[in-house]
Amino acid sequence: MSLLPQRVFSGVQPTGNLHLGNYLGAISRFVALQQTHDCIYCVVDLHAITVPQKPSELVANIREVTAAFIACGVDPKRHIIFNQSQVAEHAELAWIFNCIARIGWLNRMTQFKEKAGKDRENASVGLYAYPTLMAADILIYRATHVPVGEDQKQHLELARDIAQKFNNDFAESITAAGHGDAFFPLPEPLIQGPATRVMSLRDGAKKMSKSDPSDNSRINLSDDADTIAQKVRRAKTDPEVLPSETPGLAGRPEADNLVGIYAALADGSKADVLREFGGANFSSFKGALVDLAVAKLGPIGADMRRLQADPDYIDEVLREGSRRARVIAAENMKAVKEIVGFIS
Numbered sequence: 293m294s295l296l297p298q299r300v301f302s303g304v305q306p307t308g309n310l311h312l313g314n315y316l317g318a319i320s321r322f323v324a325l326q327q328t329h330d331c332i333y334c335v336v337d338l339h340a341i342t343v344p345q346k347p348s349e350l351v352a353n354i355r356e357v358t359a360a361f362i363a364c365g366v367d368p369k370r371h372i373i374f375n376q377s378q379v380a381e382h383a384e385l386a387w388i389f390n391c392i393a394r395i396g397w398l399n400r401m402t403q404f405k406e407k408a409g410k411d412r413e414n415a416s417v418g419l420y421a422y423p424t425l426m427a428a429d430i431l432i433y434r435a436t437h438v439p440v441g442e443d444q445k446q447h448l449e450l451a452r453d454i455a456q457k458f459n460n461d462f463a464e465s466i467t468a469a470g471h472g473d474a475f476f477p478l479p480e481p482l483i484q485g486p487a488t489r490v491m492s493l494r495d496g497a498k499k500m501s502k503s504d505p506s507d508n509s510r511i512n513l514s515d516d517a518d519t520i521a522q523k524v525r526r527a528k529t530d531p532e533v534l535p536s537e538t539p540g541l542a543g544r545p546e547a548d549n550l551v552g553i554y555a556a557l558a559d560g561s562k563a564d565v566l567r568e569f570g571g572a573n574f575s576s577f578k579g580a581l582v583d584l585a586v587a588k589l590g591p592i593g594a595d596m597r598r599l600q601a602d603p604d605y606i607d608e609v610l611r612e613g614s615r616r617a618r619v620i621a622a623e624n625m626k627a628v629k630e631i632v633g634f635i636s
């Protein structure tokens with residue numbers, strides 16, 4: 293790896309049904325960032341078990357995310373792809389962060405409230421502590437930039453708060469150990485693009501989700517060309533033609549979503565799309581969207597199927613990535629232990 297000072301880290305949960313939202317909101321950015329940063333991309337299996345997982349499905353889902361990373365264009369030779377549970381330092385640093393973060397900080401996390409639902413007493417302790425593990429994922433590599441979806445912004449802010457409090461609480465010790473006046477960087481979220489929030493194809497007010505009971509609500513990365521075409525053609529629309537400018541999308545969530553998806557797949561803006569398709573009806577716009585989606589996603593799905601047919605190769609990528617990640621993590625963990633006052 294080169295000596296660029298900026299390091300990217302991000303994670304994707306292996307919980308099945310990777311879809312267009314994961315691609316446009318996260319993985320396509322991961323690919324682009326390889327040009328400018330040293331990148332570490334992690335399949336966060338420890339996060340997955342904060343809710344119950346069937347072991348046989350978890351294994352398959354870890355391989356699916358790995359295959360998706362590679363099929364989308366992440367290069368496991370130049371950058372690092374690995375699964376979280378193979379690098380023990382994530383869990384080790386998370387414990388120290390559990391002692392840095394305040395209960396009041398975690399109580400504000402909206403994702404916990406949503407995921408725990410009404411029966412909060414019965415949620416796992418892991419689900420509650422999820423954000424401190426996420427902070428450890430990032431900071432064990434002292435990563436500076438974190439591409440994530442909008443929904444993870446609050447967790448990133450918590451990671452910054454933890455980094456800041458650690459730097460403050462141990463300021464003297466950090467200086468004494470020769471790390472200047474701060475050990476952890478304050479990681480920046482990278483949230484960008486017209487379709488960072490991809491909505492359901494059946495309801496423009498709901499996020500595209502792996503858990504939506506209707507498979508027609510999402511385009512899975514593993515869908516073949518015919519399935520992609522069918523889902524786009526069946527996507528919900530409204531009776532109007534497309535507007536020529538973006539303000540005309542207000543109050544039209546389905547139109548806004550499809551235009552956003554087109555823009556993101558074409559690497560342009562919604563305004564560009566409307567300049568081209570303003571005045572068009574949905575059937576002609578959908579025709580163009582089918583062609584674009586199939587051209588972009590068809591090869592990814594095919595590659596994923598090819599890779600998943602060779603689990604030994606995928607497992608080797610993860611082992612090799614873990615080995616390289618561990619080198620960085622171990623060095624930083626050693627420094628953290630010294631700063632905290634442990635003997636090692």
Ligand code: TRP
Nearest residue numbers: 301302303304305336426429440
């Ligand atoms: N919480 C993230 C999500 O559900 C996944 C994740 C875990 C992550 N650790 C991370 C993302 C570290 C970025 C950085 O999408």
